[in-house]
Amino acid sequence: MSDQAGFSRRRFLQASGLLAASAPALAAESVRPEASGKGEGGVPPAFARLLRKADLPAPRGARVVVVGAGWSGLSMAKYLKLQNPDFDVVLVDRQASFTSLPLSNPWLVGEISMDFLCHSFFDAARNHGYLFLQATVLGLDREARRVFTDAGVIGYDYLVLAPGIDYDYERIGVEDPVEQQLLAQRYPGGFVNASELLTIRRKIQQFRGGTFLLTVPDGDYRCSAAPYERACTMAAWFKHNGLPAKILLLDMNNEIKIMKDGFARAFSELYGDYIEYLPSSLISSVDVAGRTVSTEFDDYRFDDAVIYPPIRGARMLEEAGIMNPHSPEKTANTDPFRYHVIGDERVYVTGDSRSQPFSRGGHTANSEARYVAEVIAGHALGREVAWRSPQTMCFSAIDIRPMRAISLITFYRYDEVKKDFAFDRTHAVEQWDEVGGRASVAWAEGLFQDMFYE
Amino acid sequence: MKGRFFLLLSGLLLLSGAWADAPAKMKIVLEFQPDPLNGRKVFDVCARCHMPEAWGNEDGTYPQLAGQHATVLLRQLMEIRTGQRANALMRPFVQERTLGGYQNLVDVVAYISRLPMDPAYIRGPWSEGTPEYDKGRQIYTAHCAACHGPEGEGNAQGAVPRLQGQHYPYTRRQAIAIKRGQRRADLAMQAVVSQLDEHELELALNYVSQLEVPKTDLAPTPNWRNPDFK
Numbered sequence: 001m002s003d004q005a006g007f008s009r010r011r012f013l014q015a016s017g018l019l020a021a022s023a024p025a026l027a028a029e030s031v032r033p034e035a036s037g038k039g040e041g042g043v044p045p046a047f048a049r050l051l052r053k054a055d056l057p058a059p060r061g062a063r064v065v066v067v068g069a070g071w072s073g074l075s076m077a078k079y080l081k082l083q084n085p086d087f088d089v090v091l092v093d094r095q096a097s098f099t100s101l102p103l104s105n106p107w108l109v110g111e112i113s114m115d116f117l118c119h120s121f122f123d124a125a126r127n128h129g130y131l132f133l134q135a136t137v138l139g140l141d142r143e144a145r146r147v148f149t150d151a152g153v154i155g156y157d158y159l160v161l162a163p164g165i166d167y168d169y170e171r172i173g174v175e176d177p178v179e180q181q182l183l184a185q186r187y188p189g190g191f192v193n194a195s196e197l198l199t200i201r202r203k204i205q206q207f208r209g210g211t212f213l214l215t216v217p218d219g220d221y222r223c224s225a226a227p228y229e230r231a232c233t234m235a236a237w238f239k240h241n242g243l244p245a246k247i248l249l250l251d252m253n254n255e256i257k258i259m260k261d262g263f264a265r266a267f268s269e270l271y272g273d274y275i276e277y278l279p280s281s282l283i284s285s286v287d288v289a290g291r292t293v294s295t296e297f298d299d300y301r302f303d304d305a306v307i308y309p310p311i312r313g314a315r316m317l318e319e320a321g322i323m324n325p326h327s328p329e330k331t332a333n334t335d336p337f338r339y340h341v342i343g344d345e346r347v348y349v350t351g352d353s354r355s356q357p358f359s360r361g362g363h364t365a366n367s368e369a370r371y372v373a374e375v376i377a378g379h380a381l382g383r384e385v386a387w388r389s390p391q392t393m394c395f396s397a398i399d400i401r402p403m404r405a406i407s408l409i410t411f412y413r414y415d416e417v418k419k420d421f422a423f424d425r426t427h428a429v430e431q432w433d434e435v436g437g438r439a440s441v442a443w444a445e446g447l448f449q450d451m452f453y454e
Numbered sequence: 455m456k457g458r459f460f461l462l463l464s465g466l467l468l469l470s471g472a473w474a475d476a477p478a479k480m481k482i483v484l485e486f487q488p489d490p491l492n493g494r495k496v497f498d499v500c501a502r503c504h505m506p507e508a509w510g511n512e513d514g515t516y517p518q519l520a521g522q523h524a525t526v527l528l529r530q531l532m533e534i535r536t537g538q539r540a541n542a543l544m545r546p547f548v549q550e551r552t553l554g555g556y557q558n559l560v561d562v563v564a565y566i567s568r569l570p571m572d573p574a575y576i577r578g579p580w581s582e583g584t585p586e587y588d589k590g591r592q593i594y595t596a597h598c599a600a601c602h603g604p605e606g607e608g609n610a611q612g613a614v615p616r617l618q619g620q621h622y623p624y625t626r627r628q629a630i631a632i633k634r635g636q637r638r639a640d641l642a643m644q645a646v647v648s649q650l651d652e653h654e655l656e657l658a659l660n661y662v663s664q665l666e667v668p669k670t671d672l673a674p675t676p677n678w679r680n681p682d683f684k
């Protein structure tokens with residue numbers, strides 16, 4: 001990544017690394033702009049801002065910085081404060097406000113309003129007694145316990161990284177970063193941010209017929225059910241509006257990954273004329289200009305598409321040097337029970353960028369946070385906290401007008417023999433109904449209430 | 455379930471017109487005959503979190519609801535509904551628009567209270583014969599038994615929860631939350647727990663967690679699955 005001035009992010013990080021070596025006591029001190037001004041080291045004045053202390057009140061207790069105000073970071077910040085009111089918690093996100101991805105599929109087809117999905121970080125911070133800072137995190141200095149952001153440097157006693165995911169386009173054969181950008185904007189996956197959602201909604205509303213291609217990535221992608229849910233809600237929209245549209249659902253897995261009975265029945269009973277489901281479709285390349293997705297065996301031309309590629313832990317983790325190179329989803333190298341980076345009990349990784357194979361969901365992140373907050377509070381007091389399982393809950397709308405949905409809840413246990421986590425008890429309701437539809441709204445409402453308001 | 459449920463709604467009813475300056479205190483008593491069959495239907499949405507057996511889980515994030523007195527469940531649901539009891543995740547599920555009116559509330563608690571209990575409920579760390587167990591018995595008998603019963607059986611009429619058979623991590627978490635003022639509870643109960651320290655509460659709850667639940671209230675095995683969910 002290079003900007004006009006020819007300054008690469010890598011160089012900036014190196015610069016901040018150098019700084020780390022020369023000024024170890026920076027955490028509480030600001031760096032005087034003139035010390036890093038132009039001339040010396042070639043840092044232009046605009047960058048001085050990056051190197052001074054962020055505009056935050058002096059910490060009034062052990063400072064815990066939480067990076068990423070998604071489902072995980074919001075829950076972490078709240079429960080850290082509850083576990084230890086003396087913690088001085090700062091929640092950092094590059095975005096100005098929160099837009100929920102859960103329930104976005106019903107929103108795409110007009111079942112619920114954007115108001116319902118959008119919430120203010122200021123409300124969350126005020127109601128739970130922590131600080132919010134809008135800033136992009138650029139790098140870490142774990143030695144001196146500092147976070148570098150575009151709003152300045154923040155020192156920490158504990159750091160929680162909850163930056164979510166990035167797309168891993170290389171896994172569908174799109175390697176050139178410029179091609180990746182193009183693909184991400186032309187055919188966004190809709191699993192990371194609100195702009196993607198707005199674009200997809202417009203695509204659906206403007207679609208007049210033909211082939212609409214959707215993909216299901218392989219690996220441990222974010223929210224196993226959501227790509228199938230999206231196929232159903234879009235098919236419902238086309239069907240209710242009488243459009244001559246065909247959804248081509250290319251699944252990189254060899255079968256439906258979750259709630260298979262429910263989705264398979266919906267595909268055949270409700271949407272036989274609308275959804276063509278193609279499992280084992282390992283995508284090997286995408287031709288953006290030619291509107292074609294290719295697998296080893298076939299080429300699929302489309303009129304429009306939403307291309308959800310495989311995912312990886314946010315790039316930030318790799319840049320911070322804490323990625324586990326052996327993990328398929330490029331997640332951080334952390335302790336599976338205590339969530340801290342191996343060898344560093346001051347830095348924790350939670351949410352969708354965690355290393356454990358728990359299903360990547362907002363509910364998982366919220367229930368996990370209640371435990372991890374206790375672990376961190378316990379660490380500060382030298383107290384052990386027994387491991388407990390997060391829980392995954394997911395709701396999937398199958399039909400609209402009125403919304404009818406299916407749902408699943410699952411817990412995890414640690415398998416001592418396989419030395420890995422496995423699904424424990426699960427309860428799935430795979431017959432769609434209006435009770436499920438209302439329950440999905442109630443579910444999201446409860447979580448928003450928890451993360452933002454009480 | 456032969457019992458009936460009474461809901462007391464009391465409050466100030468403001469009257470207009472000539473009586474505007476003389477508002478009278480009014481009490482409305484409603485009476486419902488529970489219908490567990492309808493309760494099963496209503497329970498469907500609860501099971502999406504509490505699972506079809508309503509047994510809770512061993513780490514205490516969910517309580518064992520099965521076998522709890524219906525009056526206790528009803529009171530808890532009402533308190534969660536109104537927000538008197540903090541439970542952000544569950545509250546939207548027990549509103550009138552999602553759960554329906556009082557009849558549905560009464561039906562669902564009648565259904566849950568008749569479910570057989572998890573025989574593998576989680577007990578505290580100190581078994582019979584240890585000094586901690588004995589100390590816990592003393593504390594429990596002196597401070598808790600009057601309301602929760604000598605066997606932890608609770609009191610249906612007074613809507614005092616049955617503690618026997620409840621997972622120890624759950625009762626421990628709740629009692630500590632009540633002590634710290636994080637969960638509002640019955641004032642008398644609150645007064646009692648505030649006199650004891652957290653370890654004493656643990657000991658008392660350890661004792662009650664070691665008590666046996668009558669066999670007739672338990673499911674035959676921990677592998678029993680609620681047949682209503684085929």
Ligand SMILES: Cc1cc2nc3c(=O)[nH]c(=O)nc-3n(C[C@H](O)[C@H](O)[C@H](O)COP(=O)(O)OP(=O)(O)OC[C@H]3O[C@@H](n4cnc5c(N)ncnc54)[C@H](O)[C@@H]3O)c2cc1C
Nearest residue numbers: 068070071072094101137163164351352360361362363395
């Ligand atoms: C269509 C759809 C349906 C879904 N349905 C469900 C469901 O029914 N149930 C369920 O439980 N889950 C569901 N999910 C999944 C859920 O959205 C994710 O699991 C959840 O968002 C993960 O939370 P997180 O905090 O780890 O990541 P995110 O919510 O993505 O948050 C990460 C945050 O970090 C910020 N960030 C990243 N890098 C930086 C940086 N360098 N500096 C500053 N900030 C940064 C980002 O701006 C973002 O706000 C669904 C997802 C989708 C897309």
